[in-house]
Amino acid sequence: MEHINDTVNNIKIALAQVADGLEAIALAPAPKPEFKNNEISGDKVHGGTISMFKSIGIEDTATERAILVTDEGTIVDNLVTDHISSSPTIYGDLTVQGLVTAQKLHVEELTADVRHERSTPLEFVADDNGIYGKGLQWRGQGPTKQFIYRANPDRIYSTESIDISAEACYSIGNTPVLSANELGSNIRNSNLVKVGTLQNLRTQGDLTIDDYIIYSADSQRLGFGTDAPNGSISVTSLETEFVIDVEGTLTKLGNWTTDDLQIITDNTARITVKANGKVDFGSSSSDSARVSVFGKLGVGVNNVNENVSVATSKGIEIAGTTITTGTGIPDNGTFRQGDVVYNTNAVATGYVGWVCVRAGTPGEWKTFGKISS
Numbered sequence: 001m002e003h004i005n006d007t008v009n010n011i012k013i014a015l016a017q018v019a020d021g022l023e024a025i026a027l028a029p030a031p032k033p034e035f036k037n038n039e040i041s042g043d044k045v046h047g048g049t050i051s052m053f054k055s056i057g058i059e060d061t062a063t064e065r066a067i068l069v070t071d072e073g074t075i076v077d078n079l080v081t082d083h084i085s086s087s088p089t090i091y092g093d094l095t096v097q098g099l100v101t102a103q104k105l106h107v108e109e110l111t112a113d114v115r116h117e118r119s120t121p122l123e124f125v126a127d128d129n130g131i132y133g134k135g136l137q138w139r140g141q142g143p144t145k146q147f148i149y150r151a152n153p154d155r156i157y158s159t160e161s162i163d164i165s166a167e168a169c170y171s172i173g174n175t176p177v178l179s180a181n182e183l184g185s186n187i188r189n190s191n192l193v194k195v196g197t198l199q200n201l202r203t204q205g206d207l208t209i210d211d212y213i214i215y216s217a218d219s220q221r222l223g224f225g226t227d228a229p230n231g232s233i234s235v236t237s238l239e240t241e242f243v244i245d246v247e248g249t250l251t252k253l254g255n256w257t258t259d260d261l262q263i264i265t266d267n268t269a270r271i272t273v274k275a276n277g278k279v280d281f282g283s284s285s286s287d288s289a290r291v292s293v294f295g296k297l298g299v300g301v302n303n304v305n306e307n308v309s310v311a312t313s314k315g316i317e318i319a320g321t322t323i324t325t326g327t328g329i330p331d332n333g334t335f336r337q338g339d340v341v342y343n344t345n346a347v348a349t350g351y352v353g354w355v356c357v358r359a360g361t362p363g364e365w366k367t368f369g370k371i372s373s
Contacts (some may be wrong), residue, residue: 011339016235026283050108060260065077066078066238081108086210089290091104102139116210124149125219130151131149132149132151133148133149133150133152134148134149135147135148135149135156137149143159144159145159145160146158147159147160166180167180176251183231203216205217212224212225213343214226214227216229220232221233221234222234223235223236224236225237226241228241229241230243230245230256231243231244231245231252231256232244232245232246233245234256239257239259240255240257240259241255241256241257242254242255242256242261243255254273255275258275259275260272260273260274260275261273269282270284291354291355293309295312296308296309296310297309297310297311298310298311298312299311299312299313299314300312300313301313318353321336321338321339321340322336322339323339323340323342324339324340324341324342325341325342325343325344326341326342326343326344327344327345328345329341329354329362329365330352330362330365331362332361332362333361333362334359334360334361334362335356335359335361335362335363336359336363337355337356337358337363338355338356338358339356339361339363340353340354340355340356341353341354341355341365346371347371348371348372348373349369349371349372349373350371351367351368352369353367353368353369354366354367354368355368
């Protein structure tokens with residue numbers, strides 16, 4: 001009996017120990033699971049959060065959600081990457097806050113309101129139309145403004161005025177040809193129709209002004225109203241031509257044509273040279289003409305004797321009276337009463353000359369002026 005009681009007590013003690021052990025196990029925290037490499041497979045995770053995830057190709061250090069994967073696609077709040085190796089297609093808008101560097105950029109339409117900085121030229125590449133029609137265009141206000149390349153002939157064409165700085169100039173071959181107030185010194189040919197006031201004008205070669213003033217560089221003659229002047233300077237009107245000509249040591253001034261030549265003051269003829277050589281001082285309708293000769297006057301003689309003021313090769317007429325010289329009474333010619341012939345062979349006891357006492361051919365003459373012995 002005592003043996004049975006001991007067995008029962010041992011069982012009670014054992015059960016109590018088992019109860020204590022179970023209670024200790026129930027109250028103790030669950031131990032962390034230990035997984036060996038390649039030990040987890042299949043669908044082992046559903047729901048919940050996996051933190052500090054790391055694999056050979058992925059490392060997760062995010063403290064909040066950065067990627068959302070749905071049936072419609074992957075949503076990335078902030079994408080930071082060094083390379084995109086494939087050719088992605090972006091549907092929708094793309095906003096770039098930083099710098100875009102591209103070897104080649106192809107767009108169907110480009111709208112920009114930003115500054116463009118380039119380190120290489122802006123190039124327009126030929127297509128089926130070649131390089132023509134390519135350039136810059138401005139649309140939106142009135143007709144399209146263009147600055148493009150055109151053919152026939154090849155040229156850069158602009159629909160608008162081109163305005164450069166007042167200090168700048170247009171150049172050809174690095175030589176200025178036009179500035180705000182000056183034509184280039186190399187400009188030689190022009191078809192200018194109208195110019196303002198010219199200063200220090202210098203021309204070379206033929207010159208025509210209004211088809212009236214014509215200079216010939218070949219003949220070195222200037223014509224007014226004629227392209228075939230007969231003098232160094234020629235002025236023509238209808239059939240009259242006035243010339244000024246210098247040739248060698250000879251200078252000529254007067255009418256080339258058979259027309260009278262007048263020298264005028266106050267629009268009044270003072271000297272008239274007739275076409276037949278006759279010279280009139282003043283006019284027949286006025287006696288206001290006055291002629292003063294300061295020096296000696298010779299008529300029909302090459303030299304004037306120093307003892308006289310007037311020398312003639314023939315007689316003179318004073319108030320209708322002819323005064324001439326000779327060695328005797330005239331035997332021909334018509335004379336008037338009072339005409340005088342001075343004796344060029346005067347001798348002692350002879351006469352000074354002869355005087356016509358009755359008009360005729362040659363008329364009646366008498367001696368006058370007895371010369372003493």
